[in-house]
Amino acid sequence: MKAALIGVGQAGGKVTEALLAEDQRAEYGAVRGTLAVNTAKTDLEGLDIDTMLIGQERVKGHGVGADNELGAEVMTNDVREVMGGLDGVVDPHTEAIFVIAGLGGGTGSGGAPVLVKELQRVYEIPVYALGILPGRDEGGIYQANAGRSLKTLVREADSTLLVDNDAWRSTGDSVTEAFDEINSRIARRVGILLAAGENIEGVGESVVDSSEVINTLQSGEMSAIGFASAEAAADAGENINTITSTARKALLSGMSVPQTTEAGAALVVAAGESERVSRKGVEKARTWVEDETRSMQVRGGDFPLDSDKIAVLVLLAGISRSQRLQEFMDRAKEASKEVEAEQETENFQADELDDLI
Numbered sequence: 001m002k003a004a005l006i007g008v009g010q011a012g013g014k015v016t017e018a019l020l021a022e023d024q025r026a027e028y029g030a031v032r033g034t035l036a037v038n039t040a041k042t043d044l045e046g047l048d049i050d051t052m053l054i055g056q057e058r059v060k061g062h063g064v065g066a067d068n069e070l071g072a073e074v075m076t077n078d079v080r081e082v083m084g085g086l087d088g089v090v091d092p093h094t095e096a097i098f099v100i101a102g103l104g105g106g107t108g109s110g111g112a113p114v115l116v117k118e119l120q121r122v123y124e125i126p127v128y129a130l131g132i133l134p135g136r137d138e139g140g141i142y143q144a145n146a147g148r149s150l151k152t153l154v155r156e157a158d159s160t161l162l163v164d165n166d167a168w169r170s171t172g173d174s175v176t177e178a179f180d181e182i183n184s185r186i187a188r189r190v191g192i193l194l195a196a197g198e199n200i201e202g203v204g205e206s207v208v209d210s211s212e213v214i215n216t217l218q219s220g221e222m223s224a225i226g227f228a229s230a231e232a233a234a235d236a237g238e239n240i241n242t243i244t245s246t247a248r249k250a251l252l253s254g255m256s257v258p259q260t261t262e263a264g265a266a267l268v269v270a271a272g273e274s275e276r277v278s279r280k281g282v283e284k285a286r287t288w289v290e291d292e293t294r295s296m297q298v299r300g301g302d303f304p305l306d307s308d309k310i311a312v313l314v315l316l317a318g319i320s321r322s323q324r325l326q327e328f329m330d331r332a333k334e335a336s337k338e339v340e341a342e343q344e345t346e347n348f349q350a351d352e353l354d355d356l357i
Contacts, residue, residue: 071109133150213315264318
């Protein structure tokens with residue numbers, strides 16, 4: 001899938017940079033262009049991608065803190081400037097646009113929904129969001145911000161691919177180490193998803209193409225991605241069980257939103273050297289995912305990749321029944337009540353989370 005990536009806020013910019021680096025390292029050629037947008041000048045410094053500073057008249061390059069209403073306001077005021085900066089980022093060959101943001105802070109959580117809405121108005125190709133949910137220990141304001149941002153993104157984007165910060169965080173990691181590891185994992189998994197259908201070495205038996213990714217994502221407002229890998233035998237016939245067991249691991253313990261198995265649609269991708277990937281194994285894995293997700297829309301295929309391992313990626317769309325997401329939204333609502341009590345404002349409603357725009 002030929003994609004344009006727009007990172008909004010600090011986390012969005014770093015993930016966008018990591019995705020481009022992974023795409024270039026693996027020579028996928030899926031990323032057509034990138035742009036990082038922020039209200040904080042220091043967060044843009046050091047990024048090895050094109051950047052744009054917005055909100056200079058309002059916040060003078062110092063960021064919006066955790067105020068996502070201000071983040072939304074700044075993006076609304078400067079969205080034409082951002083759209084004008086997309087020349088060369090979105091081109092005639094681009095098949096989808098991804099707006100990438102951490103949903104707990106100010107610029108990303110506030111600005112991303114505004115930008116998605118404007119992109120939908122201008123472009124006819126799908127516009128997706130890649131949203132990063134804050135961990136449980138990141139503070140009440142971040143939980144409340146993310147709840148409101150997610151509610152708005154779901155309404156505006158064609159699909160919102162979610163990553164829970166707690167899903168891939170290793171015990172004992174520092175904050176910096178944890179976020180670097182999460183960014184690396186996002187880049188590897190989403191990199192393979194974006195690379196589907198691109199010109200890669202080898203010819204698979206049933207190669208996944210861009211349309212299958214798009215058709216899967218359009219089946220649900222919220223999505224998640226799972227991944228696992230295992231050593232593989234040289235002969236495909238010996239890897240049937242390897243593929244099915246790796247698919248189980250990807251879905252049951254490798255999802256970007258844990259405790260998520262039910263879905264409206266799914267895509268199963270087995271990546272590895274063509275002579276190692278068993279079509280029978282892919283079909284068995286697809287059938288198992290179909291049973292586990294209770295979905296009749298489960299696509300499957302392989303992805304030629306120069307590796308002596310087999311990796312399985314599982315994309316789930318339509319995950320609104322996820323237990324983990326329900327727990328998150330409950331925390332966000334509770335956090336909004338606490339923020340309202342502390343700030344004594346009417347920015348948050350006690351019973352329901354307001355949309356940002």
